[in-house]
Amino acid sequence: MLTSPPHTRPGCARSVCEHTPAVTRHSRTRLRNLCGYPKRVTFPVVGMVGGGQLARMTHEAGIPLGIQFKLLSDTPQDSAAQVVSEVVLGDYRDLDTLRDFARGCDVITFDHEHVPAEHLATLEADGVVVRPGRAALAHAQDKGVMRAKLDEIGAPSPRHRIVADPADAVAFAAEGAGEGGGDGFPIILKTVRGGYDGKGVWFVRSEEDAHDAFKAGVAVLAEEKVDFARELAANIVRSPHGQAVAYPVVESRQVDGVCDTVIAPAPELSDELAGQAQELALRIAKELDVVGHLAVELFETRDGRILVNELAMRPHNSGHWTQDGAITSQFANHVRAVLDLPLGDPRPRAKWTVMCNVLGGDYPDMYQGYLHCMARDPQLKIHMYGKDVKPGRKVGHVNTYGDDLDEVLERARHAADYLRGTIVE
Amino acid sequence: MLTSPPHTRPGCARSVCEHTPAVTRHSRTRLRNLCGYPKRVTFPVVGMVGGGQLARMTHEAGIPLGIQFKLLSDTPQDSAAQVVSEVVLGDYRDLDTLRDFARGCDVITFDHEHVPAEHLATLEADGVVVRPGRAALAHAQDKGVMRAKLDEIGAPSPRHRIVADPADAVAFAAEGAGEGGGDGFPIILKTVRGGYDGKGVWFVRSEEDAHDAFKAGVAVLAEEKVDFARELAANIVRSPHGQAVAYPVVESRQVDGVCDTVIAPAPELSDELAGQAQELALRIAKELDVVGHLAVELFETRDGRILVNELAMRPHNSGHWTQDGAITSQFANHVRAVLDLPLGDPRPRAKWTVMCNVLGGDYPDMYQGYLHCMARDPQLKIHMYGKDVKPGRKVGHVNTYGDDLDEVLERARHAADYLRGTIVE
Ligand SMILES: Nc1ncnc2c1ncn2[C@@H]1O[C@H](COP(=O)(O)OP(=O)(O)OP(=O)(O)O)[C@@H](O)[C@H]1O
Ligand SMILES: Nc1ncnc2c1ncn2[C@@H]1O[C@H](COP(=O)(O)OP(=O)(O)OP(=O)(O)O)[C@@H](O)[C@H]1O
Ligand SMILES: [Mg+2]
Ligand SMILES: [Mg+2]
Numbered sequence A, B: 001m002l003t004s005p006p007h008t009r010p011g012c013a014r015s016v017c018e019h020t021p022a023v024t025r026h027s028r029t030r031l032r033n034l035c036g037y038p039k040r041v042t043f044p045v046v047g048m049v050g051g052g053q054l055a056r057m058t059h060e061a062g063i064p065l066g067i068q069f070k071l072l073s074d075t076p077q078d079s080a081a082q083v084v085s086e087v088v089l090g091d092y093r094d095l096d097t098l099r100d101f102a103r104g105c106d107v108i109t110f111d112h113e114h115v116p117a118e119h120l121a122t123l124e125a126d127g128v129v130v131r132p133g134r135a136a137l138a139h140a141q142d143k144g145v146m147r148a149k150l151d152e153i154g155a156p157s158p159r160h161r162i163v164a165d166p167a168d169a170v171a172f173a174a175e176g177a178g179e180g181g182g183d184g185f186p187i188i189l190k191t192v193r194g195g196y197d198g199k200g201v202w203f204v205r206s207e208e209d210a211h212d213a214f215k216a217g218v219a220v221l222a223e224e225k226v227d228f229a230r231e232l233a234a235n236i237v238r239s240p241h242g243q244a245v246a247y248p249v250v251e252s253r254q255v256d257g258v259c260d261t262v263i264a265p266a267p268e269l270s271d272e273l274a275g276q277a278q279e280l281a282l283r284i285a286k287e288l289d290v291v292g293h294l295a296v297e298l299f300e301t302r303d304g305r306i307l308v309n310e311l312a313m314r315p316h317n318s319g320h321w322t323q324d325g326a327i328t329s330q331f332a333n334h335v336r337a338v339l340d341l342p343l344g345d346p347r348p349r350a351k352w353t354v355m356c357n358v359l360g361g362d363y364p365d366m367y368q369g370y371l372h373c374m375a376r377d378p379q380l381k382i383h384m385y386g387k388d389v390k391p392g393r394k395v396g397h398v399n400t401y402g403d404d405l406d407e408v409l410e411r412a413r414h415a416a417d418y419l420r421g422t423i424v425e
Helices: A028-035 A053-065 A095-102 A117-126 A134-141 A143-152 A166-175 A207-214 A271-287 A330-338 A367-376 A405-420 B028-035 B053-065 B095-102 B117-126 B134-141 B143-152 B166-175 B207-214 B271-287 B330-338 B367-376 B405-420
Strands: A045-049 A068-073 A086-089 A107-110 A160-163 A187-191 A201-204 A220-224 A228-238 A243-246 A250-255 A258-264 A292-301 A306-312 A352-359 A381-384 A394-402 B045-049 B068-073 B086-089 B107-110 B160-163 B187-191 B201-204 B220-224 B228-238 B243-246 B250-255 B258-264 B292-301 B306-312 B352-359 B381-384 B394-402
Touching (some): A045 A053, A053 A068, A053 A330, A053 B053, A053 B381, A068 A095, A086 A095, A095 A117, A107 A330, A117 A134, A134 A143, A134 A306, A143 A220, A160 A166, A166 A207, A166 A220, A187 A207, A201 A207, A228 A306, A243 A271, A258 A405, A271 A292, A271 A306, A352 A405, A367 A381, A367 A405, A381 B053, B045 B053, B045 B095, B053 B068, B053 B330, B068 B095, B086 B095, B095 B117, B117 B134, B134 B306, B143 B220, B143 B306, B160 B166, B166 B187, B166 B220, B187 B207, B201 B207, B228 B271, B228 B306, B228 B330, B243 B271, B271 B292, B271 B306, B292 B330, B352 B405, B367 B381, B367 B405, B394 B405
Parallel strands (some): A045 A068, A045 A107, A068 A086, B045 B068, B045 B107, B068 B086
Antiparallel strands (some): A160 A220, A187 A201, A187 A220, A228 A243, A228 A292, A250 A258, A258 A352, A292 A306, A352 A394, A381 A394, B160 B220, B187 B220, B228 B243, B228 B250, B228 B292, B250 B258, B258 B352, B292 B306, B352 B394
């Protein structure tokens, strides 16, 4: 239990602080009397809902912080459940399970966005500390809610609106046809909820193409198809008292809708646009009262503007490079933020860091590839998730860093491809 | 279970390899037939005996490697038991407990040197893979055995011999009195077994002083009191197939016999002496057939020689800096070595890295100090062990790194002192 709550407001690490930092002098004498000697004063307990790789890596980052970690996981085979000591098996969609789990945790945080909003509301009403909170999370859970809020605060989005049926999608496309006429296709359709790794996103060229998006019975958001130059991500971490740190803006490359490669920092990004992207992410975090890690997925347009694609309020694939490439990783800073601890320095430790995801190939044994990669590149940083290999499934990632971007990219690419089984030397 | 044993011999990462590297082409086709698709091929299971902070940090390093970790620990409150999913509670001095524990582990390794040698012999006879093995570990378990072996292989030690009683210690001192005469005191007495953190080491000026060392009923080793300029440590990691990597030689400062500060690399150490120390450590590892991390604690004499103080065959306090200061940490390389995986690059990531131990002070609550240190220094790397605070007990350490040694030292020193409660700003 958090017997020593972080009630003081420590000074800012760097970057942004919305408040004037208060004096950090701690009243040790007072505490001494309260606690009595030699009573043990334990460190806080973080409850993590969801047993995926994000939870696994957050636990890893919490170990040196001395943080107690409690996991709510579906099965004991889940990625995080394999490495955490205190695992509660249960369904995050069940309110009683969540309530039981929350007891004995100082704060609840998440591996994914799928906990029902009404359950989050109940937990908050119960007095459970939920970070990020229900109100903020709503924007990561529902792309319609997110677009509405971004419009409200004047953050740039692709042209968009909720569409009722395929005919309405045709109308939406036509609205964007512009001077030149035509039907306005292609457009993008997305279910507002339940999508991940490109599932729930359709590239639509005609009324026929539009039907699939409506099959799930979830509201459908139509967006202009942005002819982007590339995708970026602006990652920041914000704590309840308003301290925030911004990581360098990264380039994120998707293949078949799945994150494939991340380059930190984004090559040849102007300082101006990088600054704009960081400012935007910090502003969104503040306006939406996000606590913890916020990833703002962005499109960089060919005419040098940025548009928000979507928001994730948890550690994010575009931040995995920070484990080996930044002074403080996104995972460590997420833990620090949800506990309202002072945040760690987000600056890079290398000129270039590259992350490549390792996807399952159609070869189930990664162990031989793993040996090969370690032998070939003693500087390679491998991160395996302990998951069964299934084709296309994210089962790990690799990080490389160094001064020469081409070389750093090649090393990461080779390792990821070799582990997947795409190349056999 | 290790269904894909590392039976190939991957090429050398760097540094030393005692064998000609074999061809690393992996027979994927053959394996595919053996395993059948889509059978899961899991990664190996490392069994760690002992639940202290070394086990805790080894688990942390094993998570990204995808390694399954199994712990034999005394209590569920042990430092490592708090963070590992598979914990067996039991006594490492009990053979049946060890045998049960070893079942289902691909390799057994250690948090400490205290497992009885006869039990290690039985496990090895059972076919359990024990790394480092019994024969190597004998030299870390018994300082008498270690000195005899170092003499045999011509490694430099302080003058020494086993002494039978206080009168014999007086005789040992006199033997070293030299030309000038005198009684030859002071000398050092050490119990050959069971010492740690300076416990079991006596600074002896007279026959009276010598009595305490004999009280435990353990054989006593007498050593000349070396008038050292400073203490160094040469840390290397060696794998069963003979690959080895050497970390930079560090300076290690003891206070009251306990490691206090480690500076990597050792300031103003000549390349020649550094090379000698690394060569010596690699040679000792080979001659003693050490597998895993080997710390060789050294004295640097005022006339520029090095003498071996003692050996530790496990991750060691003098290597904690590698967590934040080297490309591959001692913990990750220890795991890689005991599994005969290719080793990771041991080179430093910063010009200077400093580690200071955090000892328990007489103030039990570290949480306020922890907040202060994070707020004061966003680059500080804190490593807490989850242990109850007791005066003088190692409860954590901090790492700092950077280009300016004075600044890096000051930051680590301040944080360690503040956490201990020595300073309250
Ligand atoms: N309006 C758009 N214009 C062009 N491409 C788009 C648009 N929206 C999405 N995409 C493409 O589809 C990818 C996936 O979209 P989005 O991020 O919304 O889906 P998701 O399933 O939530 O993905 P994840 O959660 O894995 O990031 C984007 O990274 C981008 O490559
Ligand atoms: N022969 C010696 N001459 C001078 N100082 C010595 C000698 N032997 C030991 N010391 C001092 O005592 C300290 C502890 O000795 P040693 O390393 O043998 O003990 P230990 O209890 O096994 O310590 P640990 O296991 O914590 O390293 C040394 O680091 C050194 O400072
Ligand atoms: Mg996305
Ligand atoms: Mg010692």
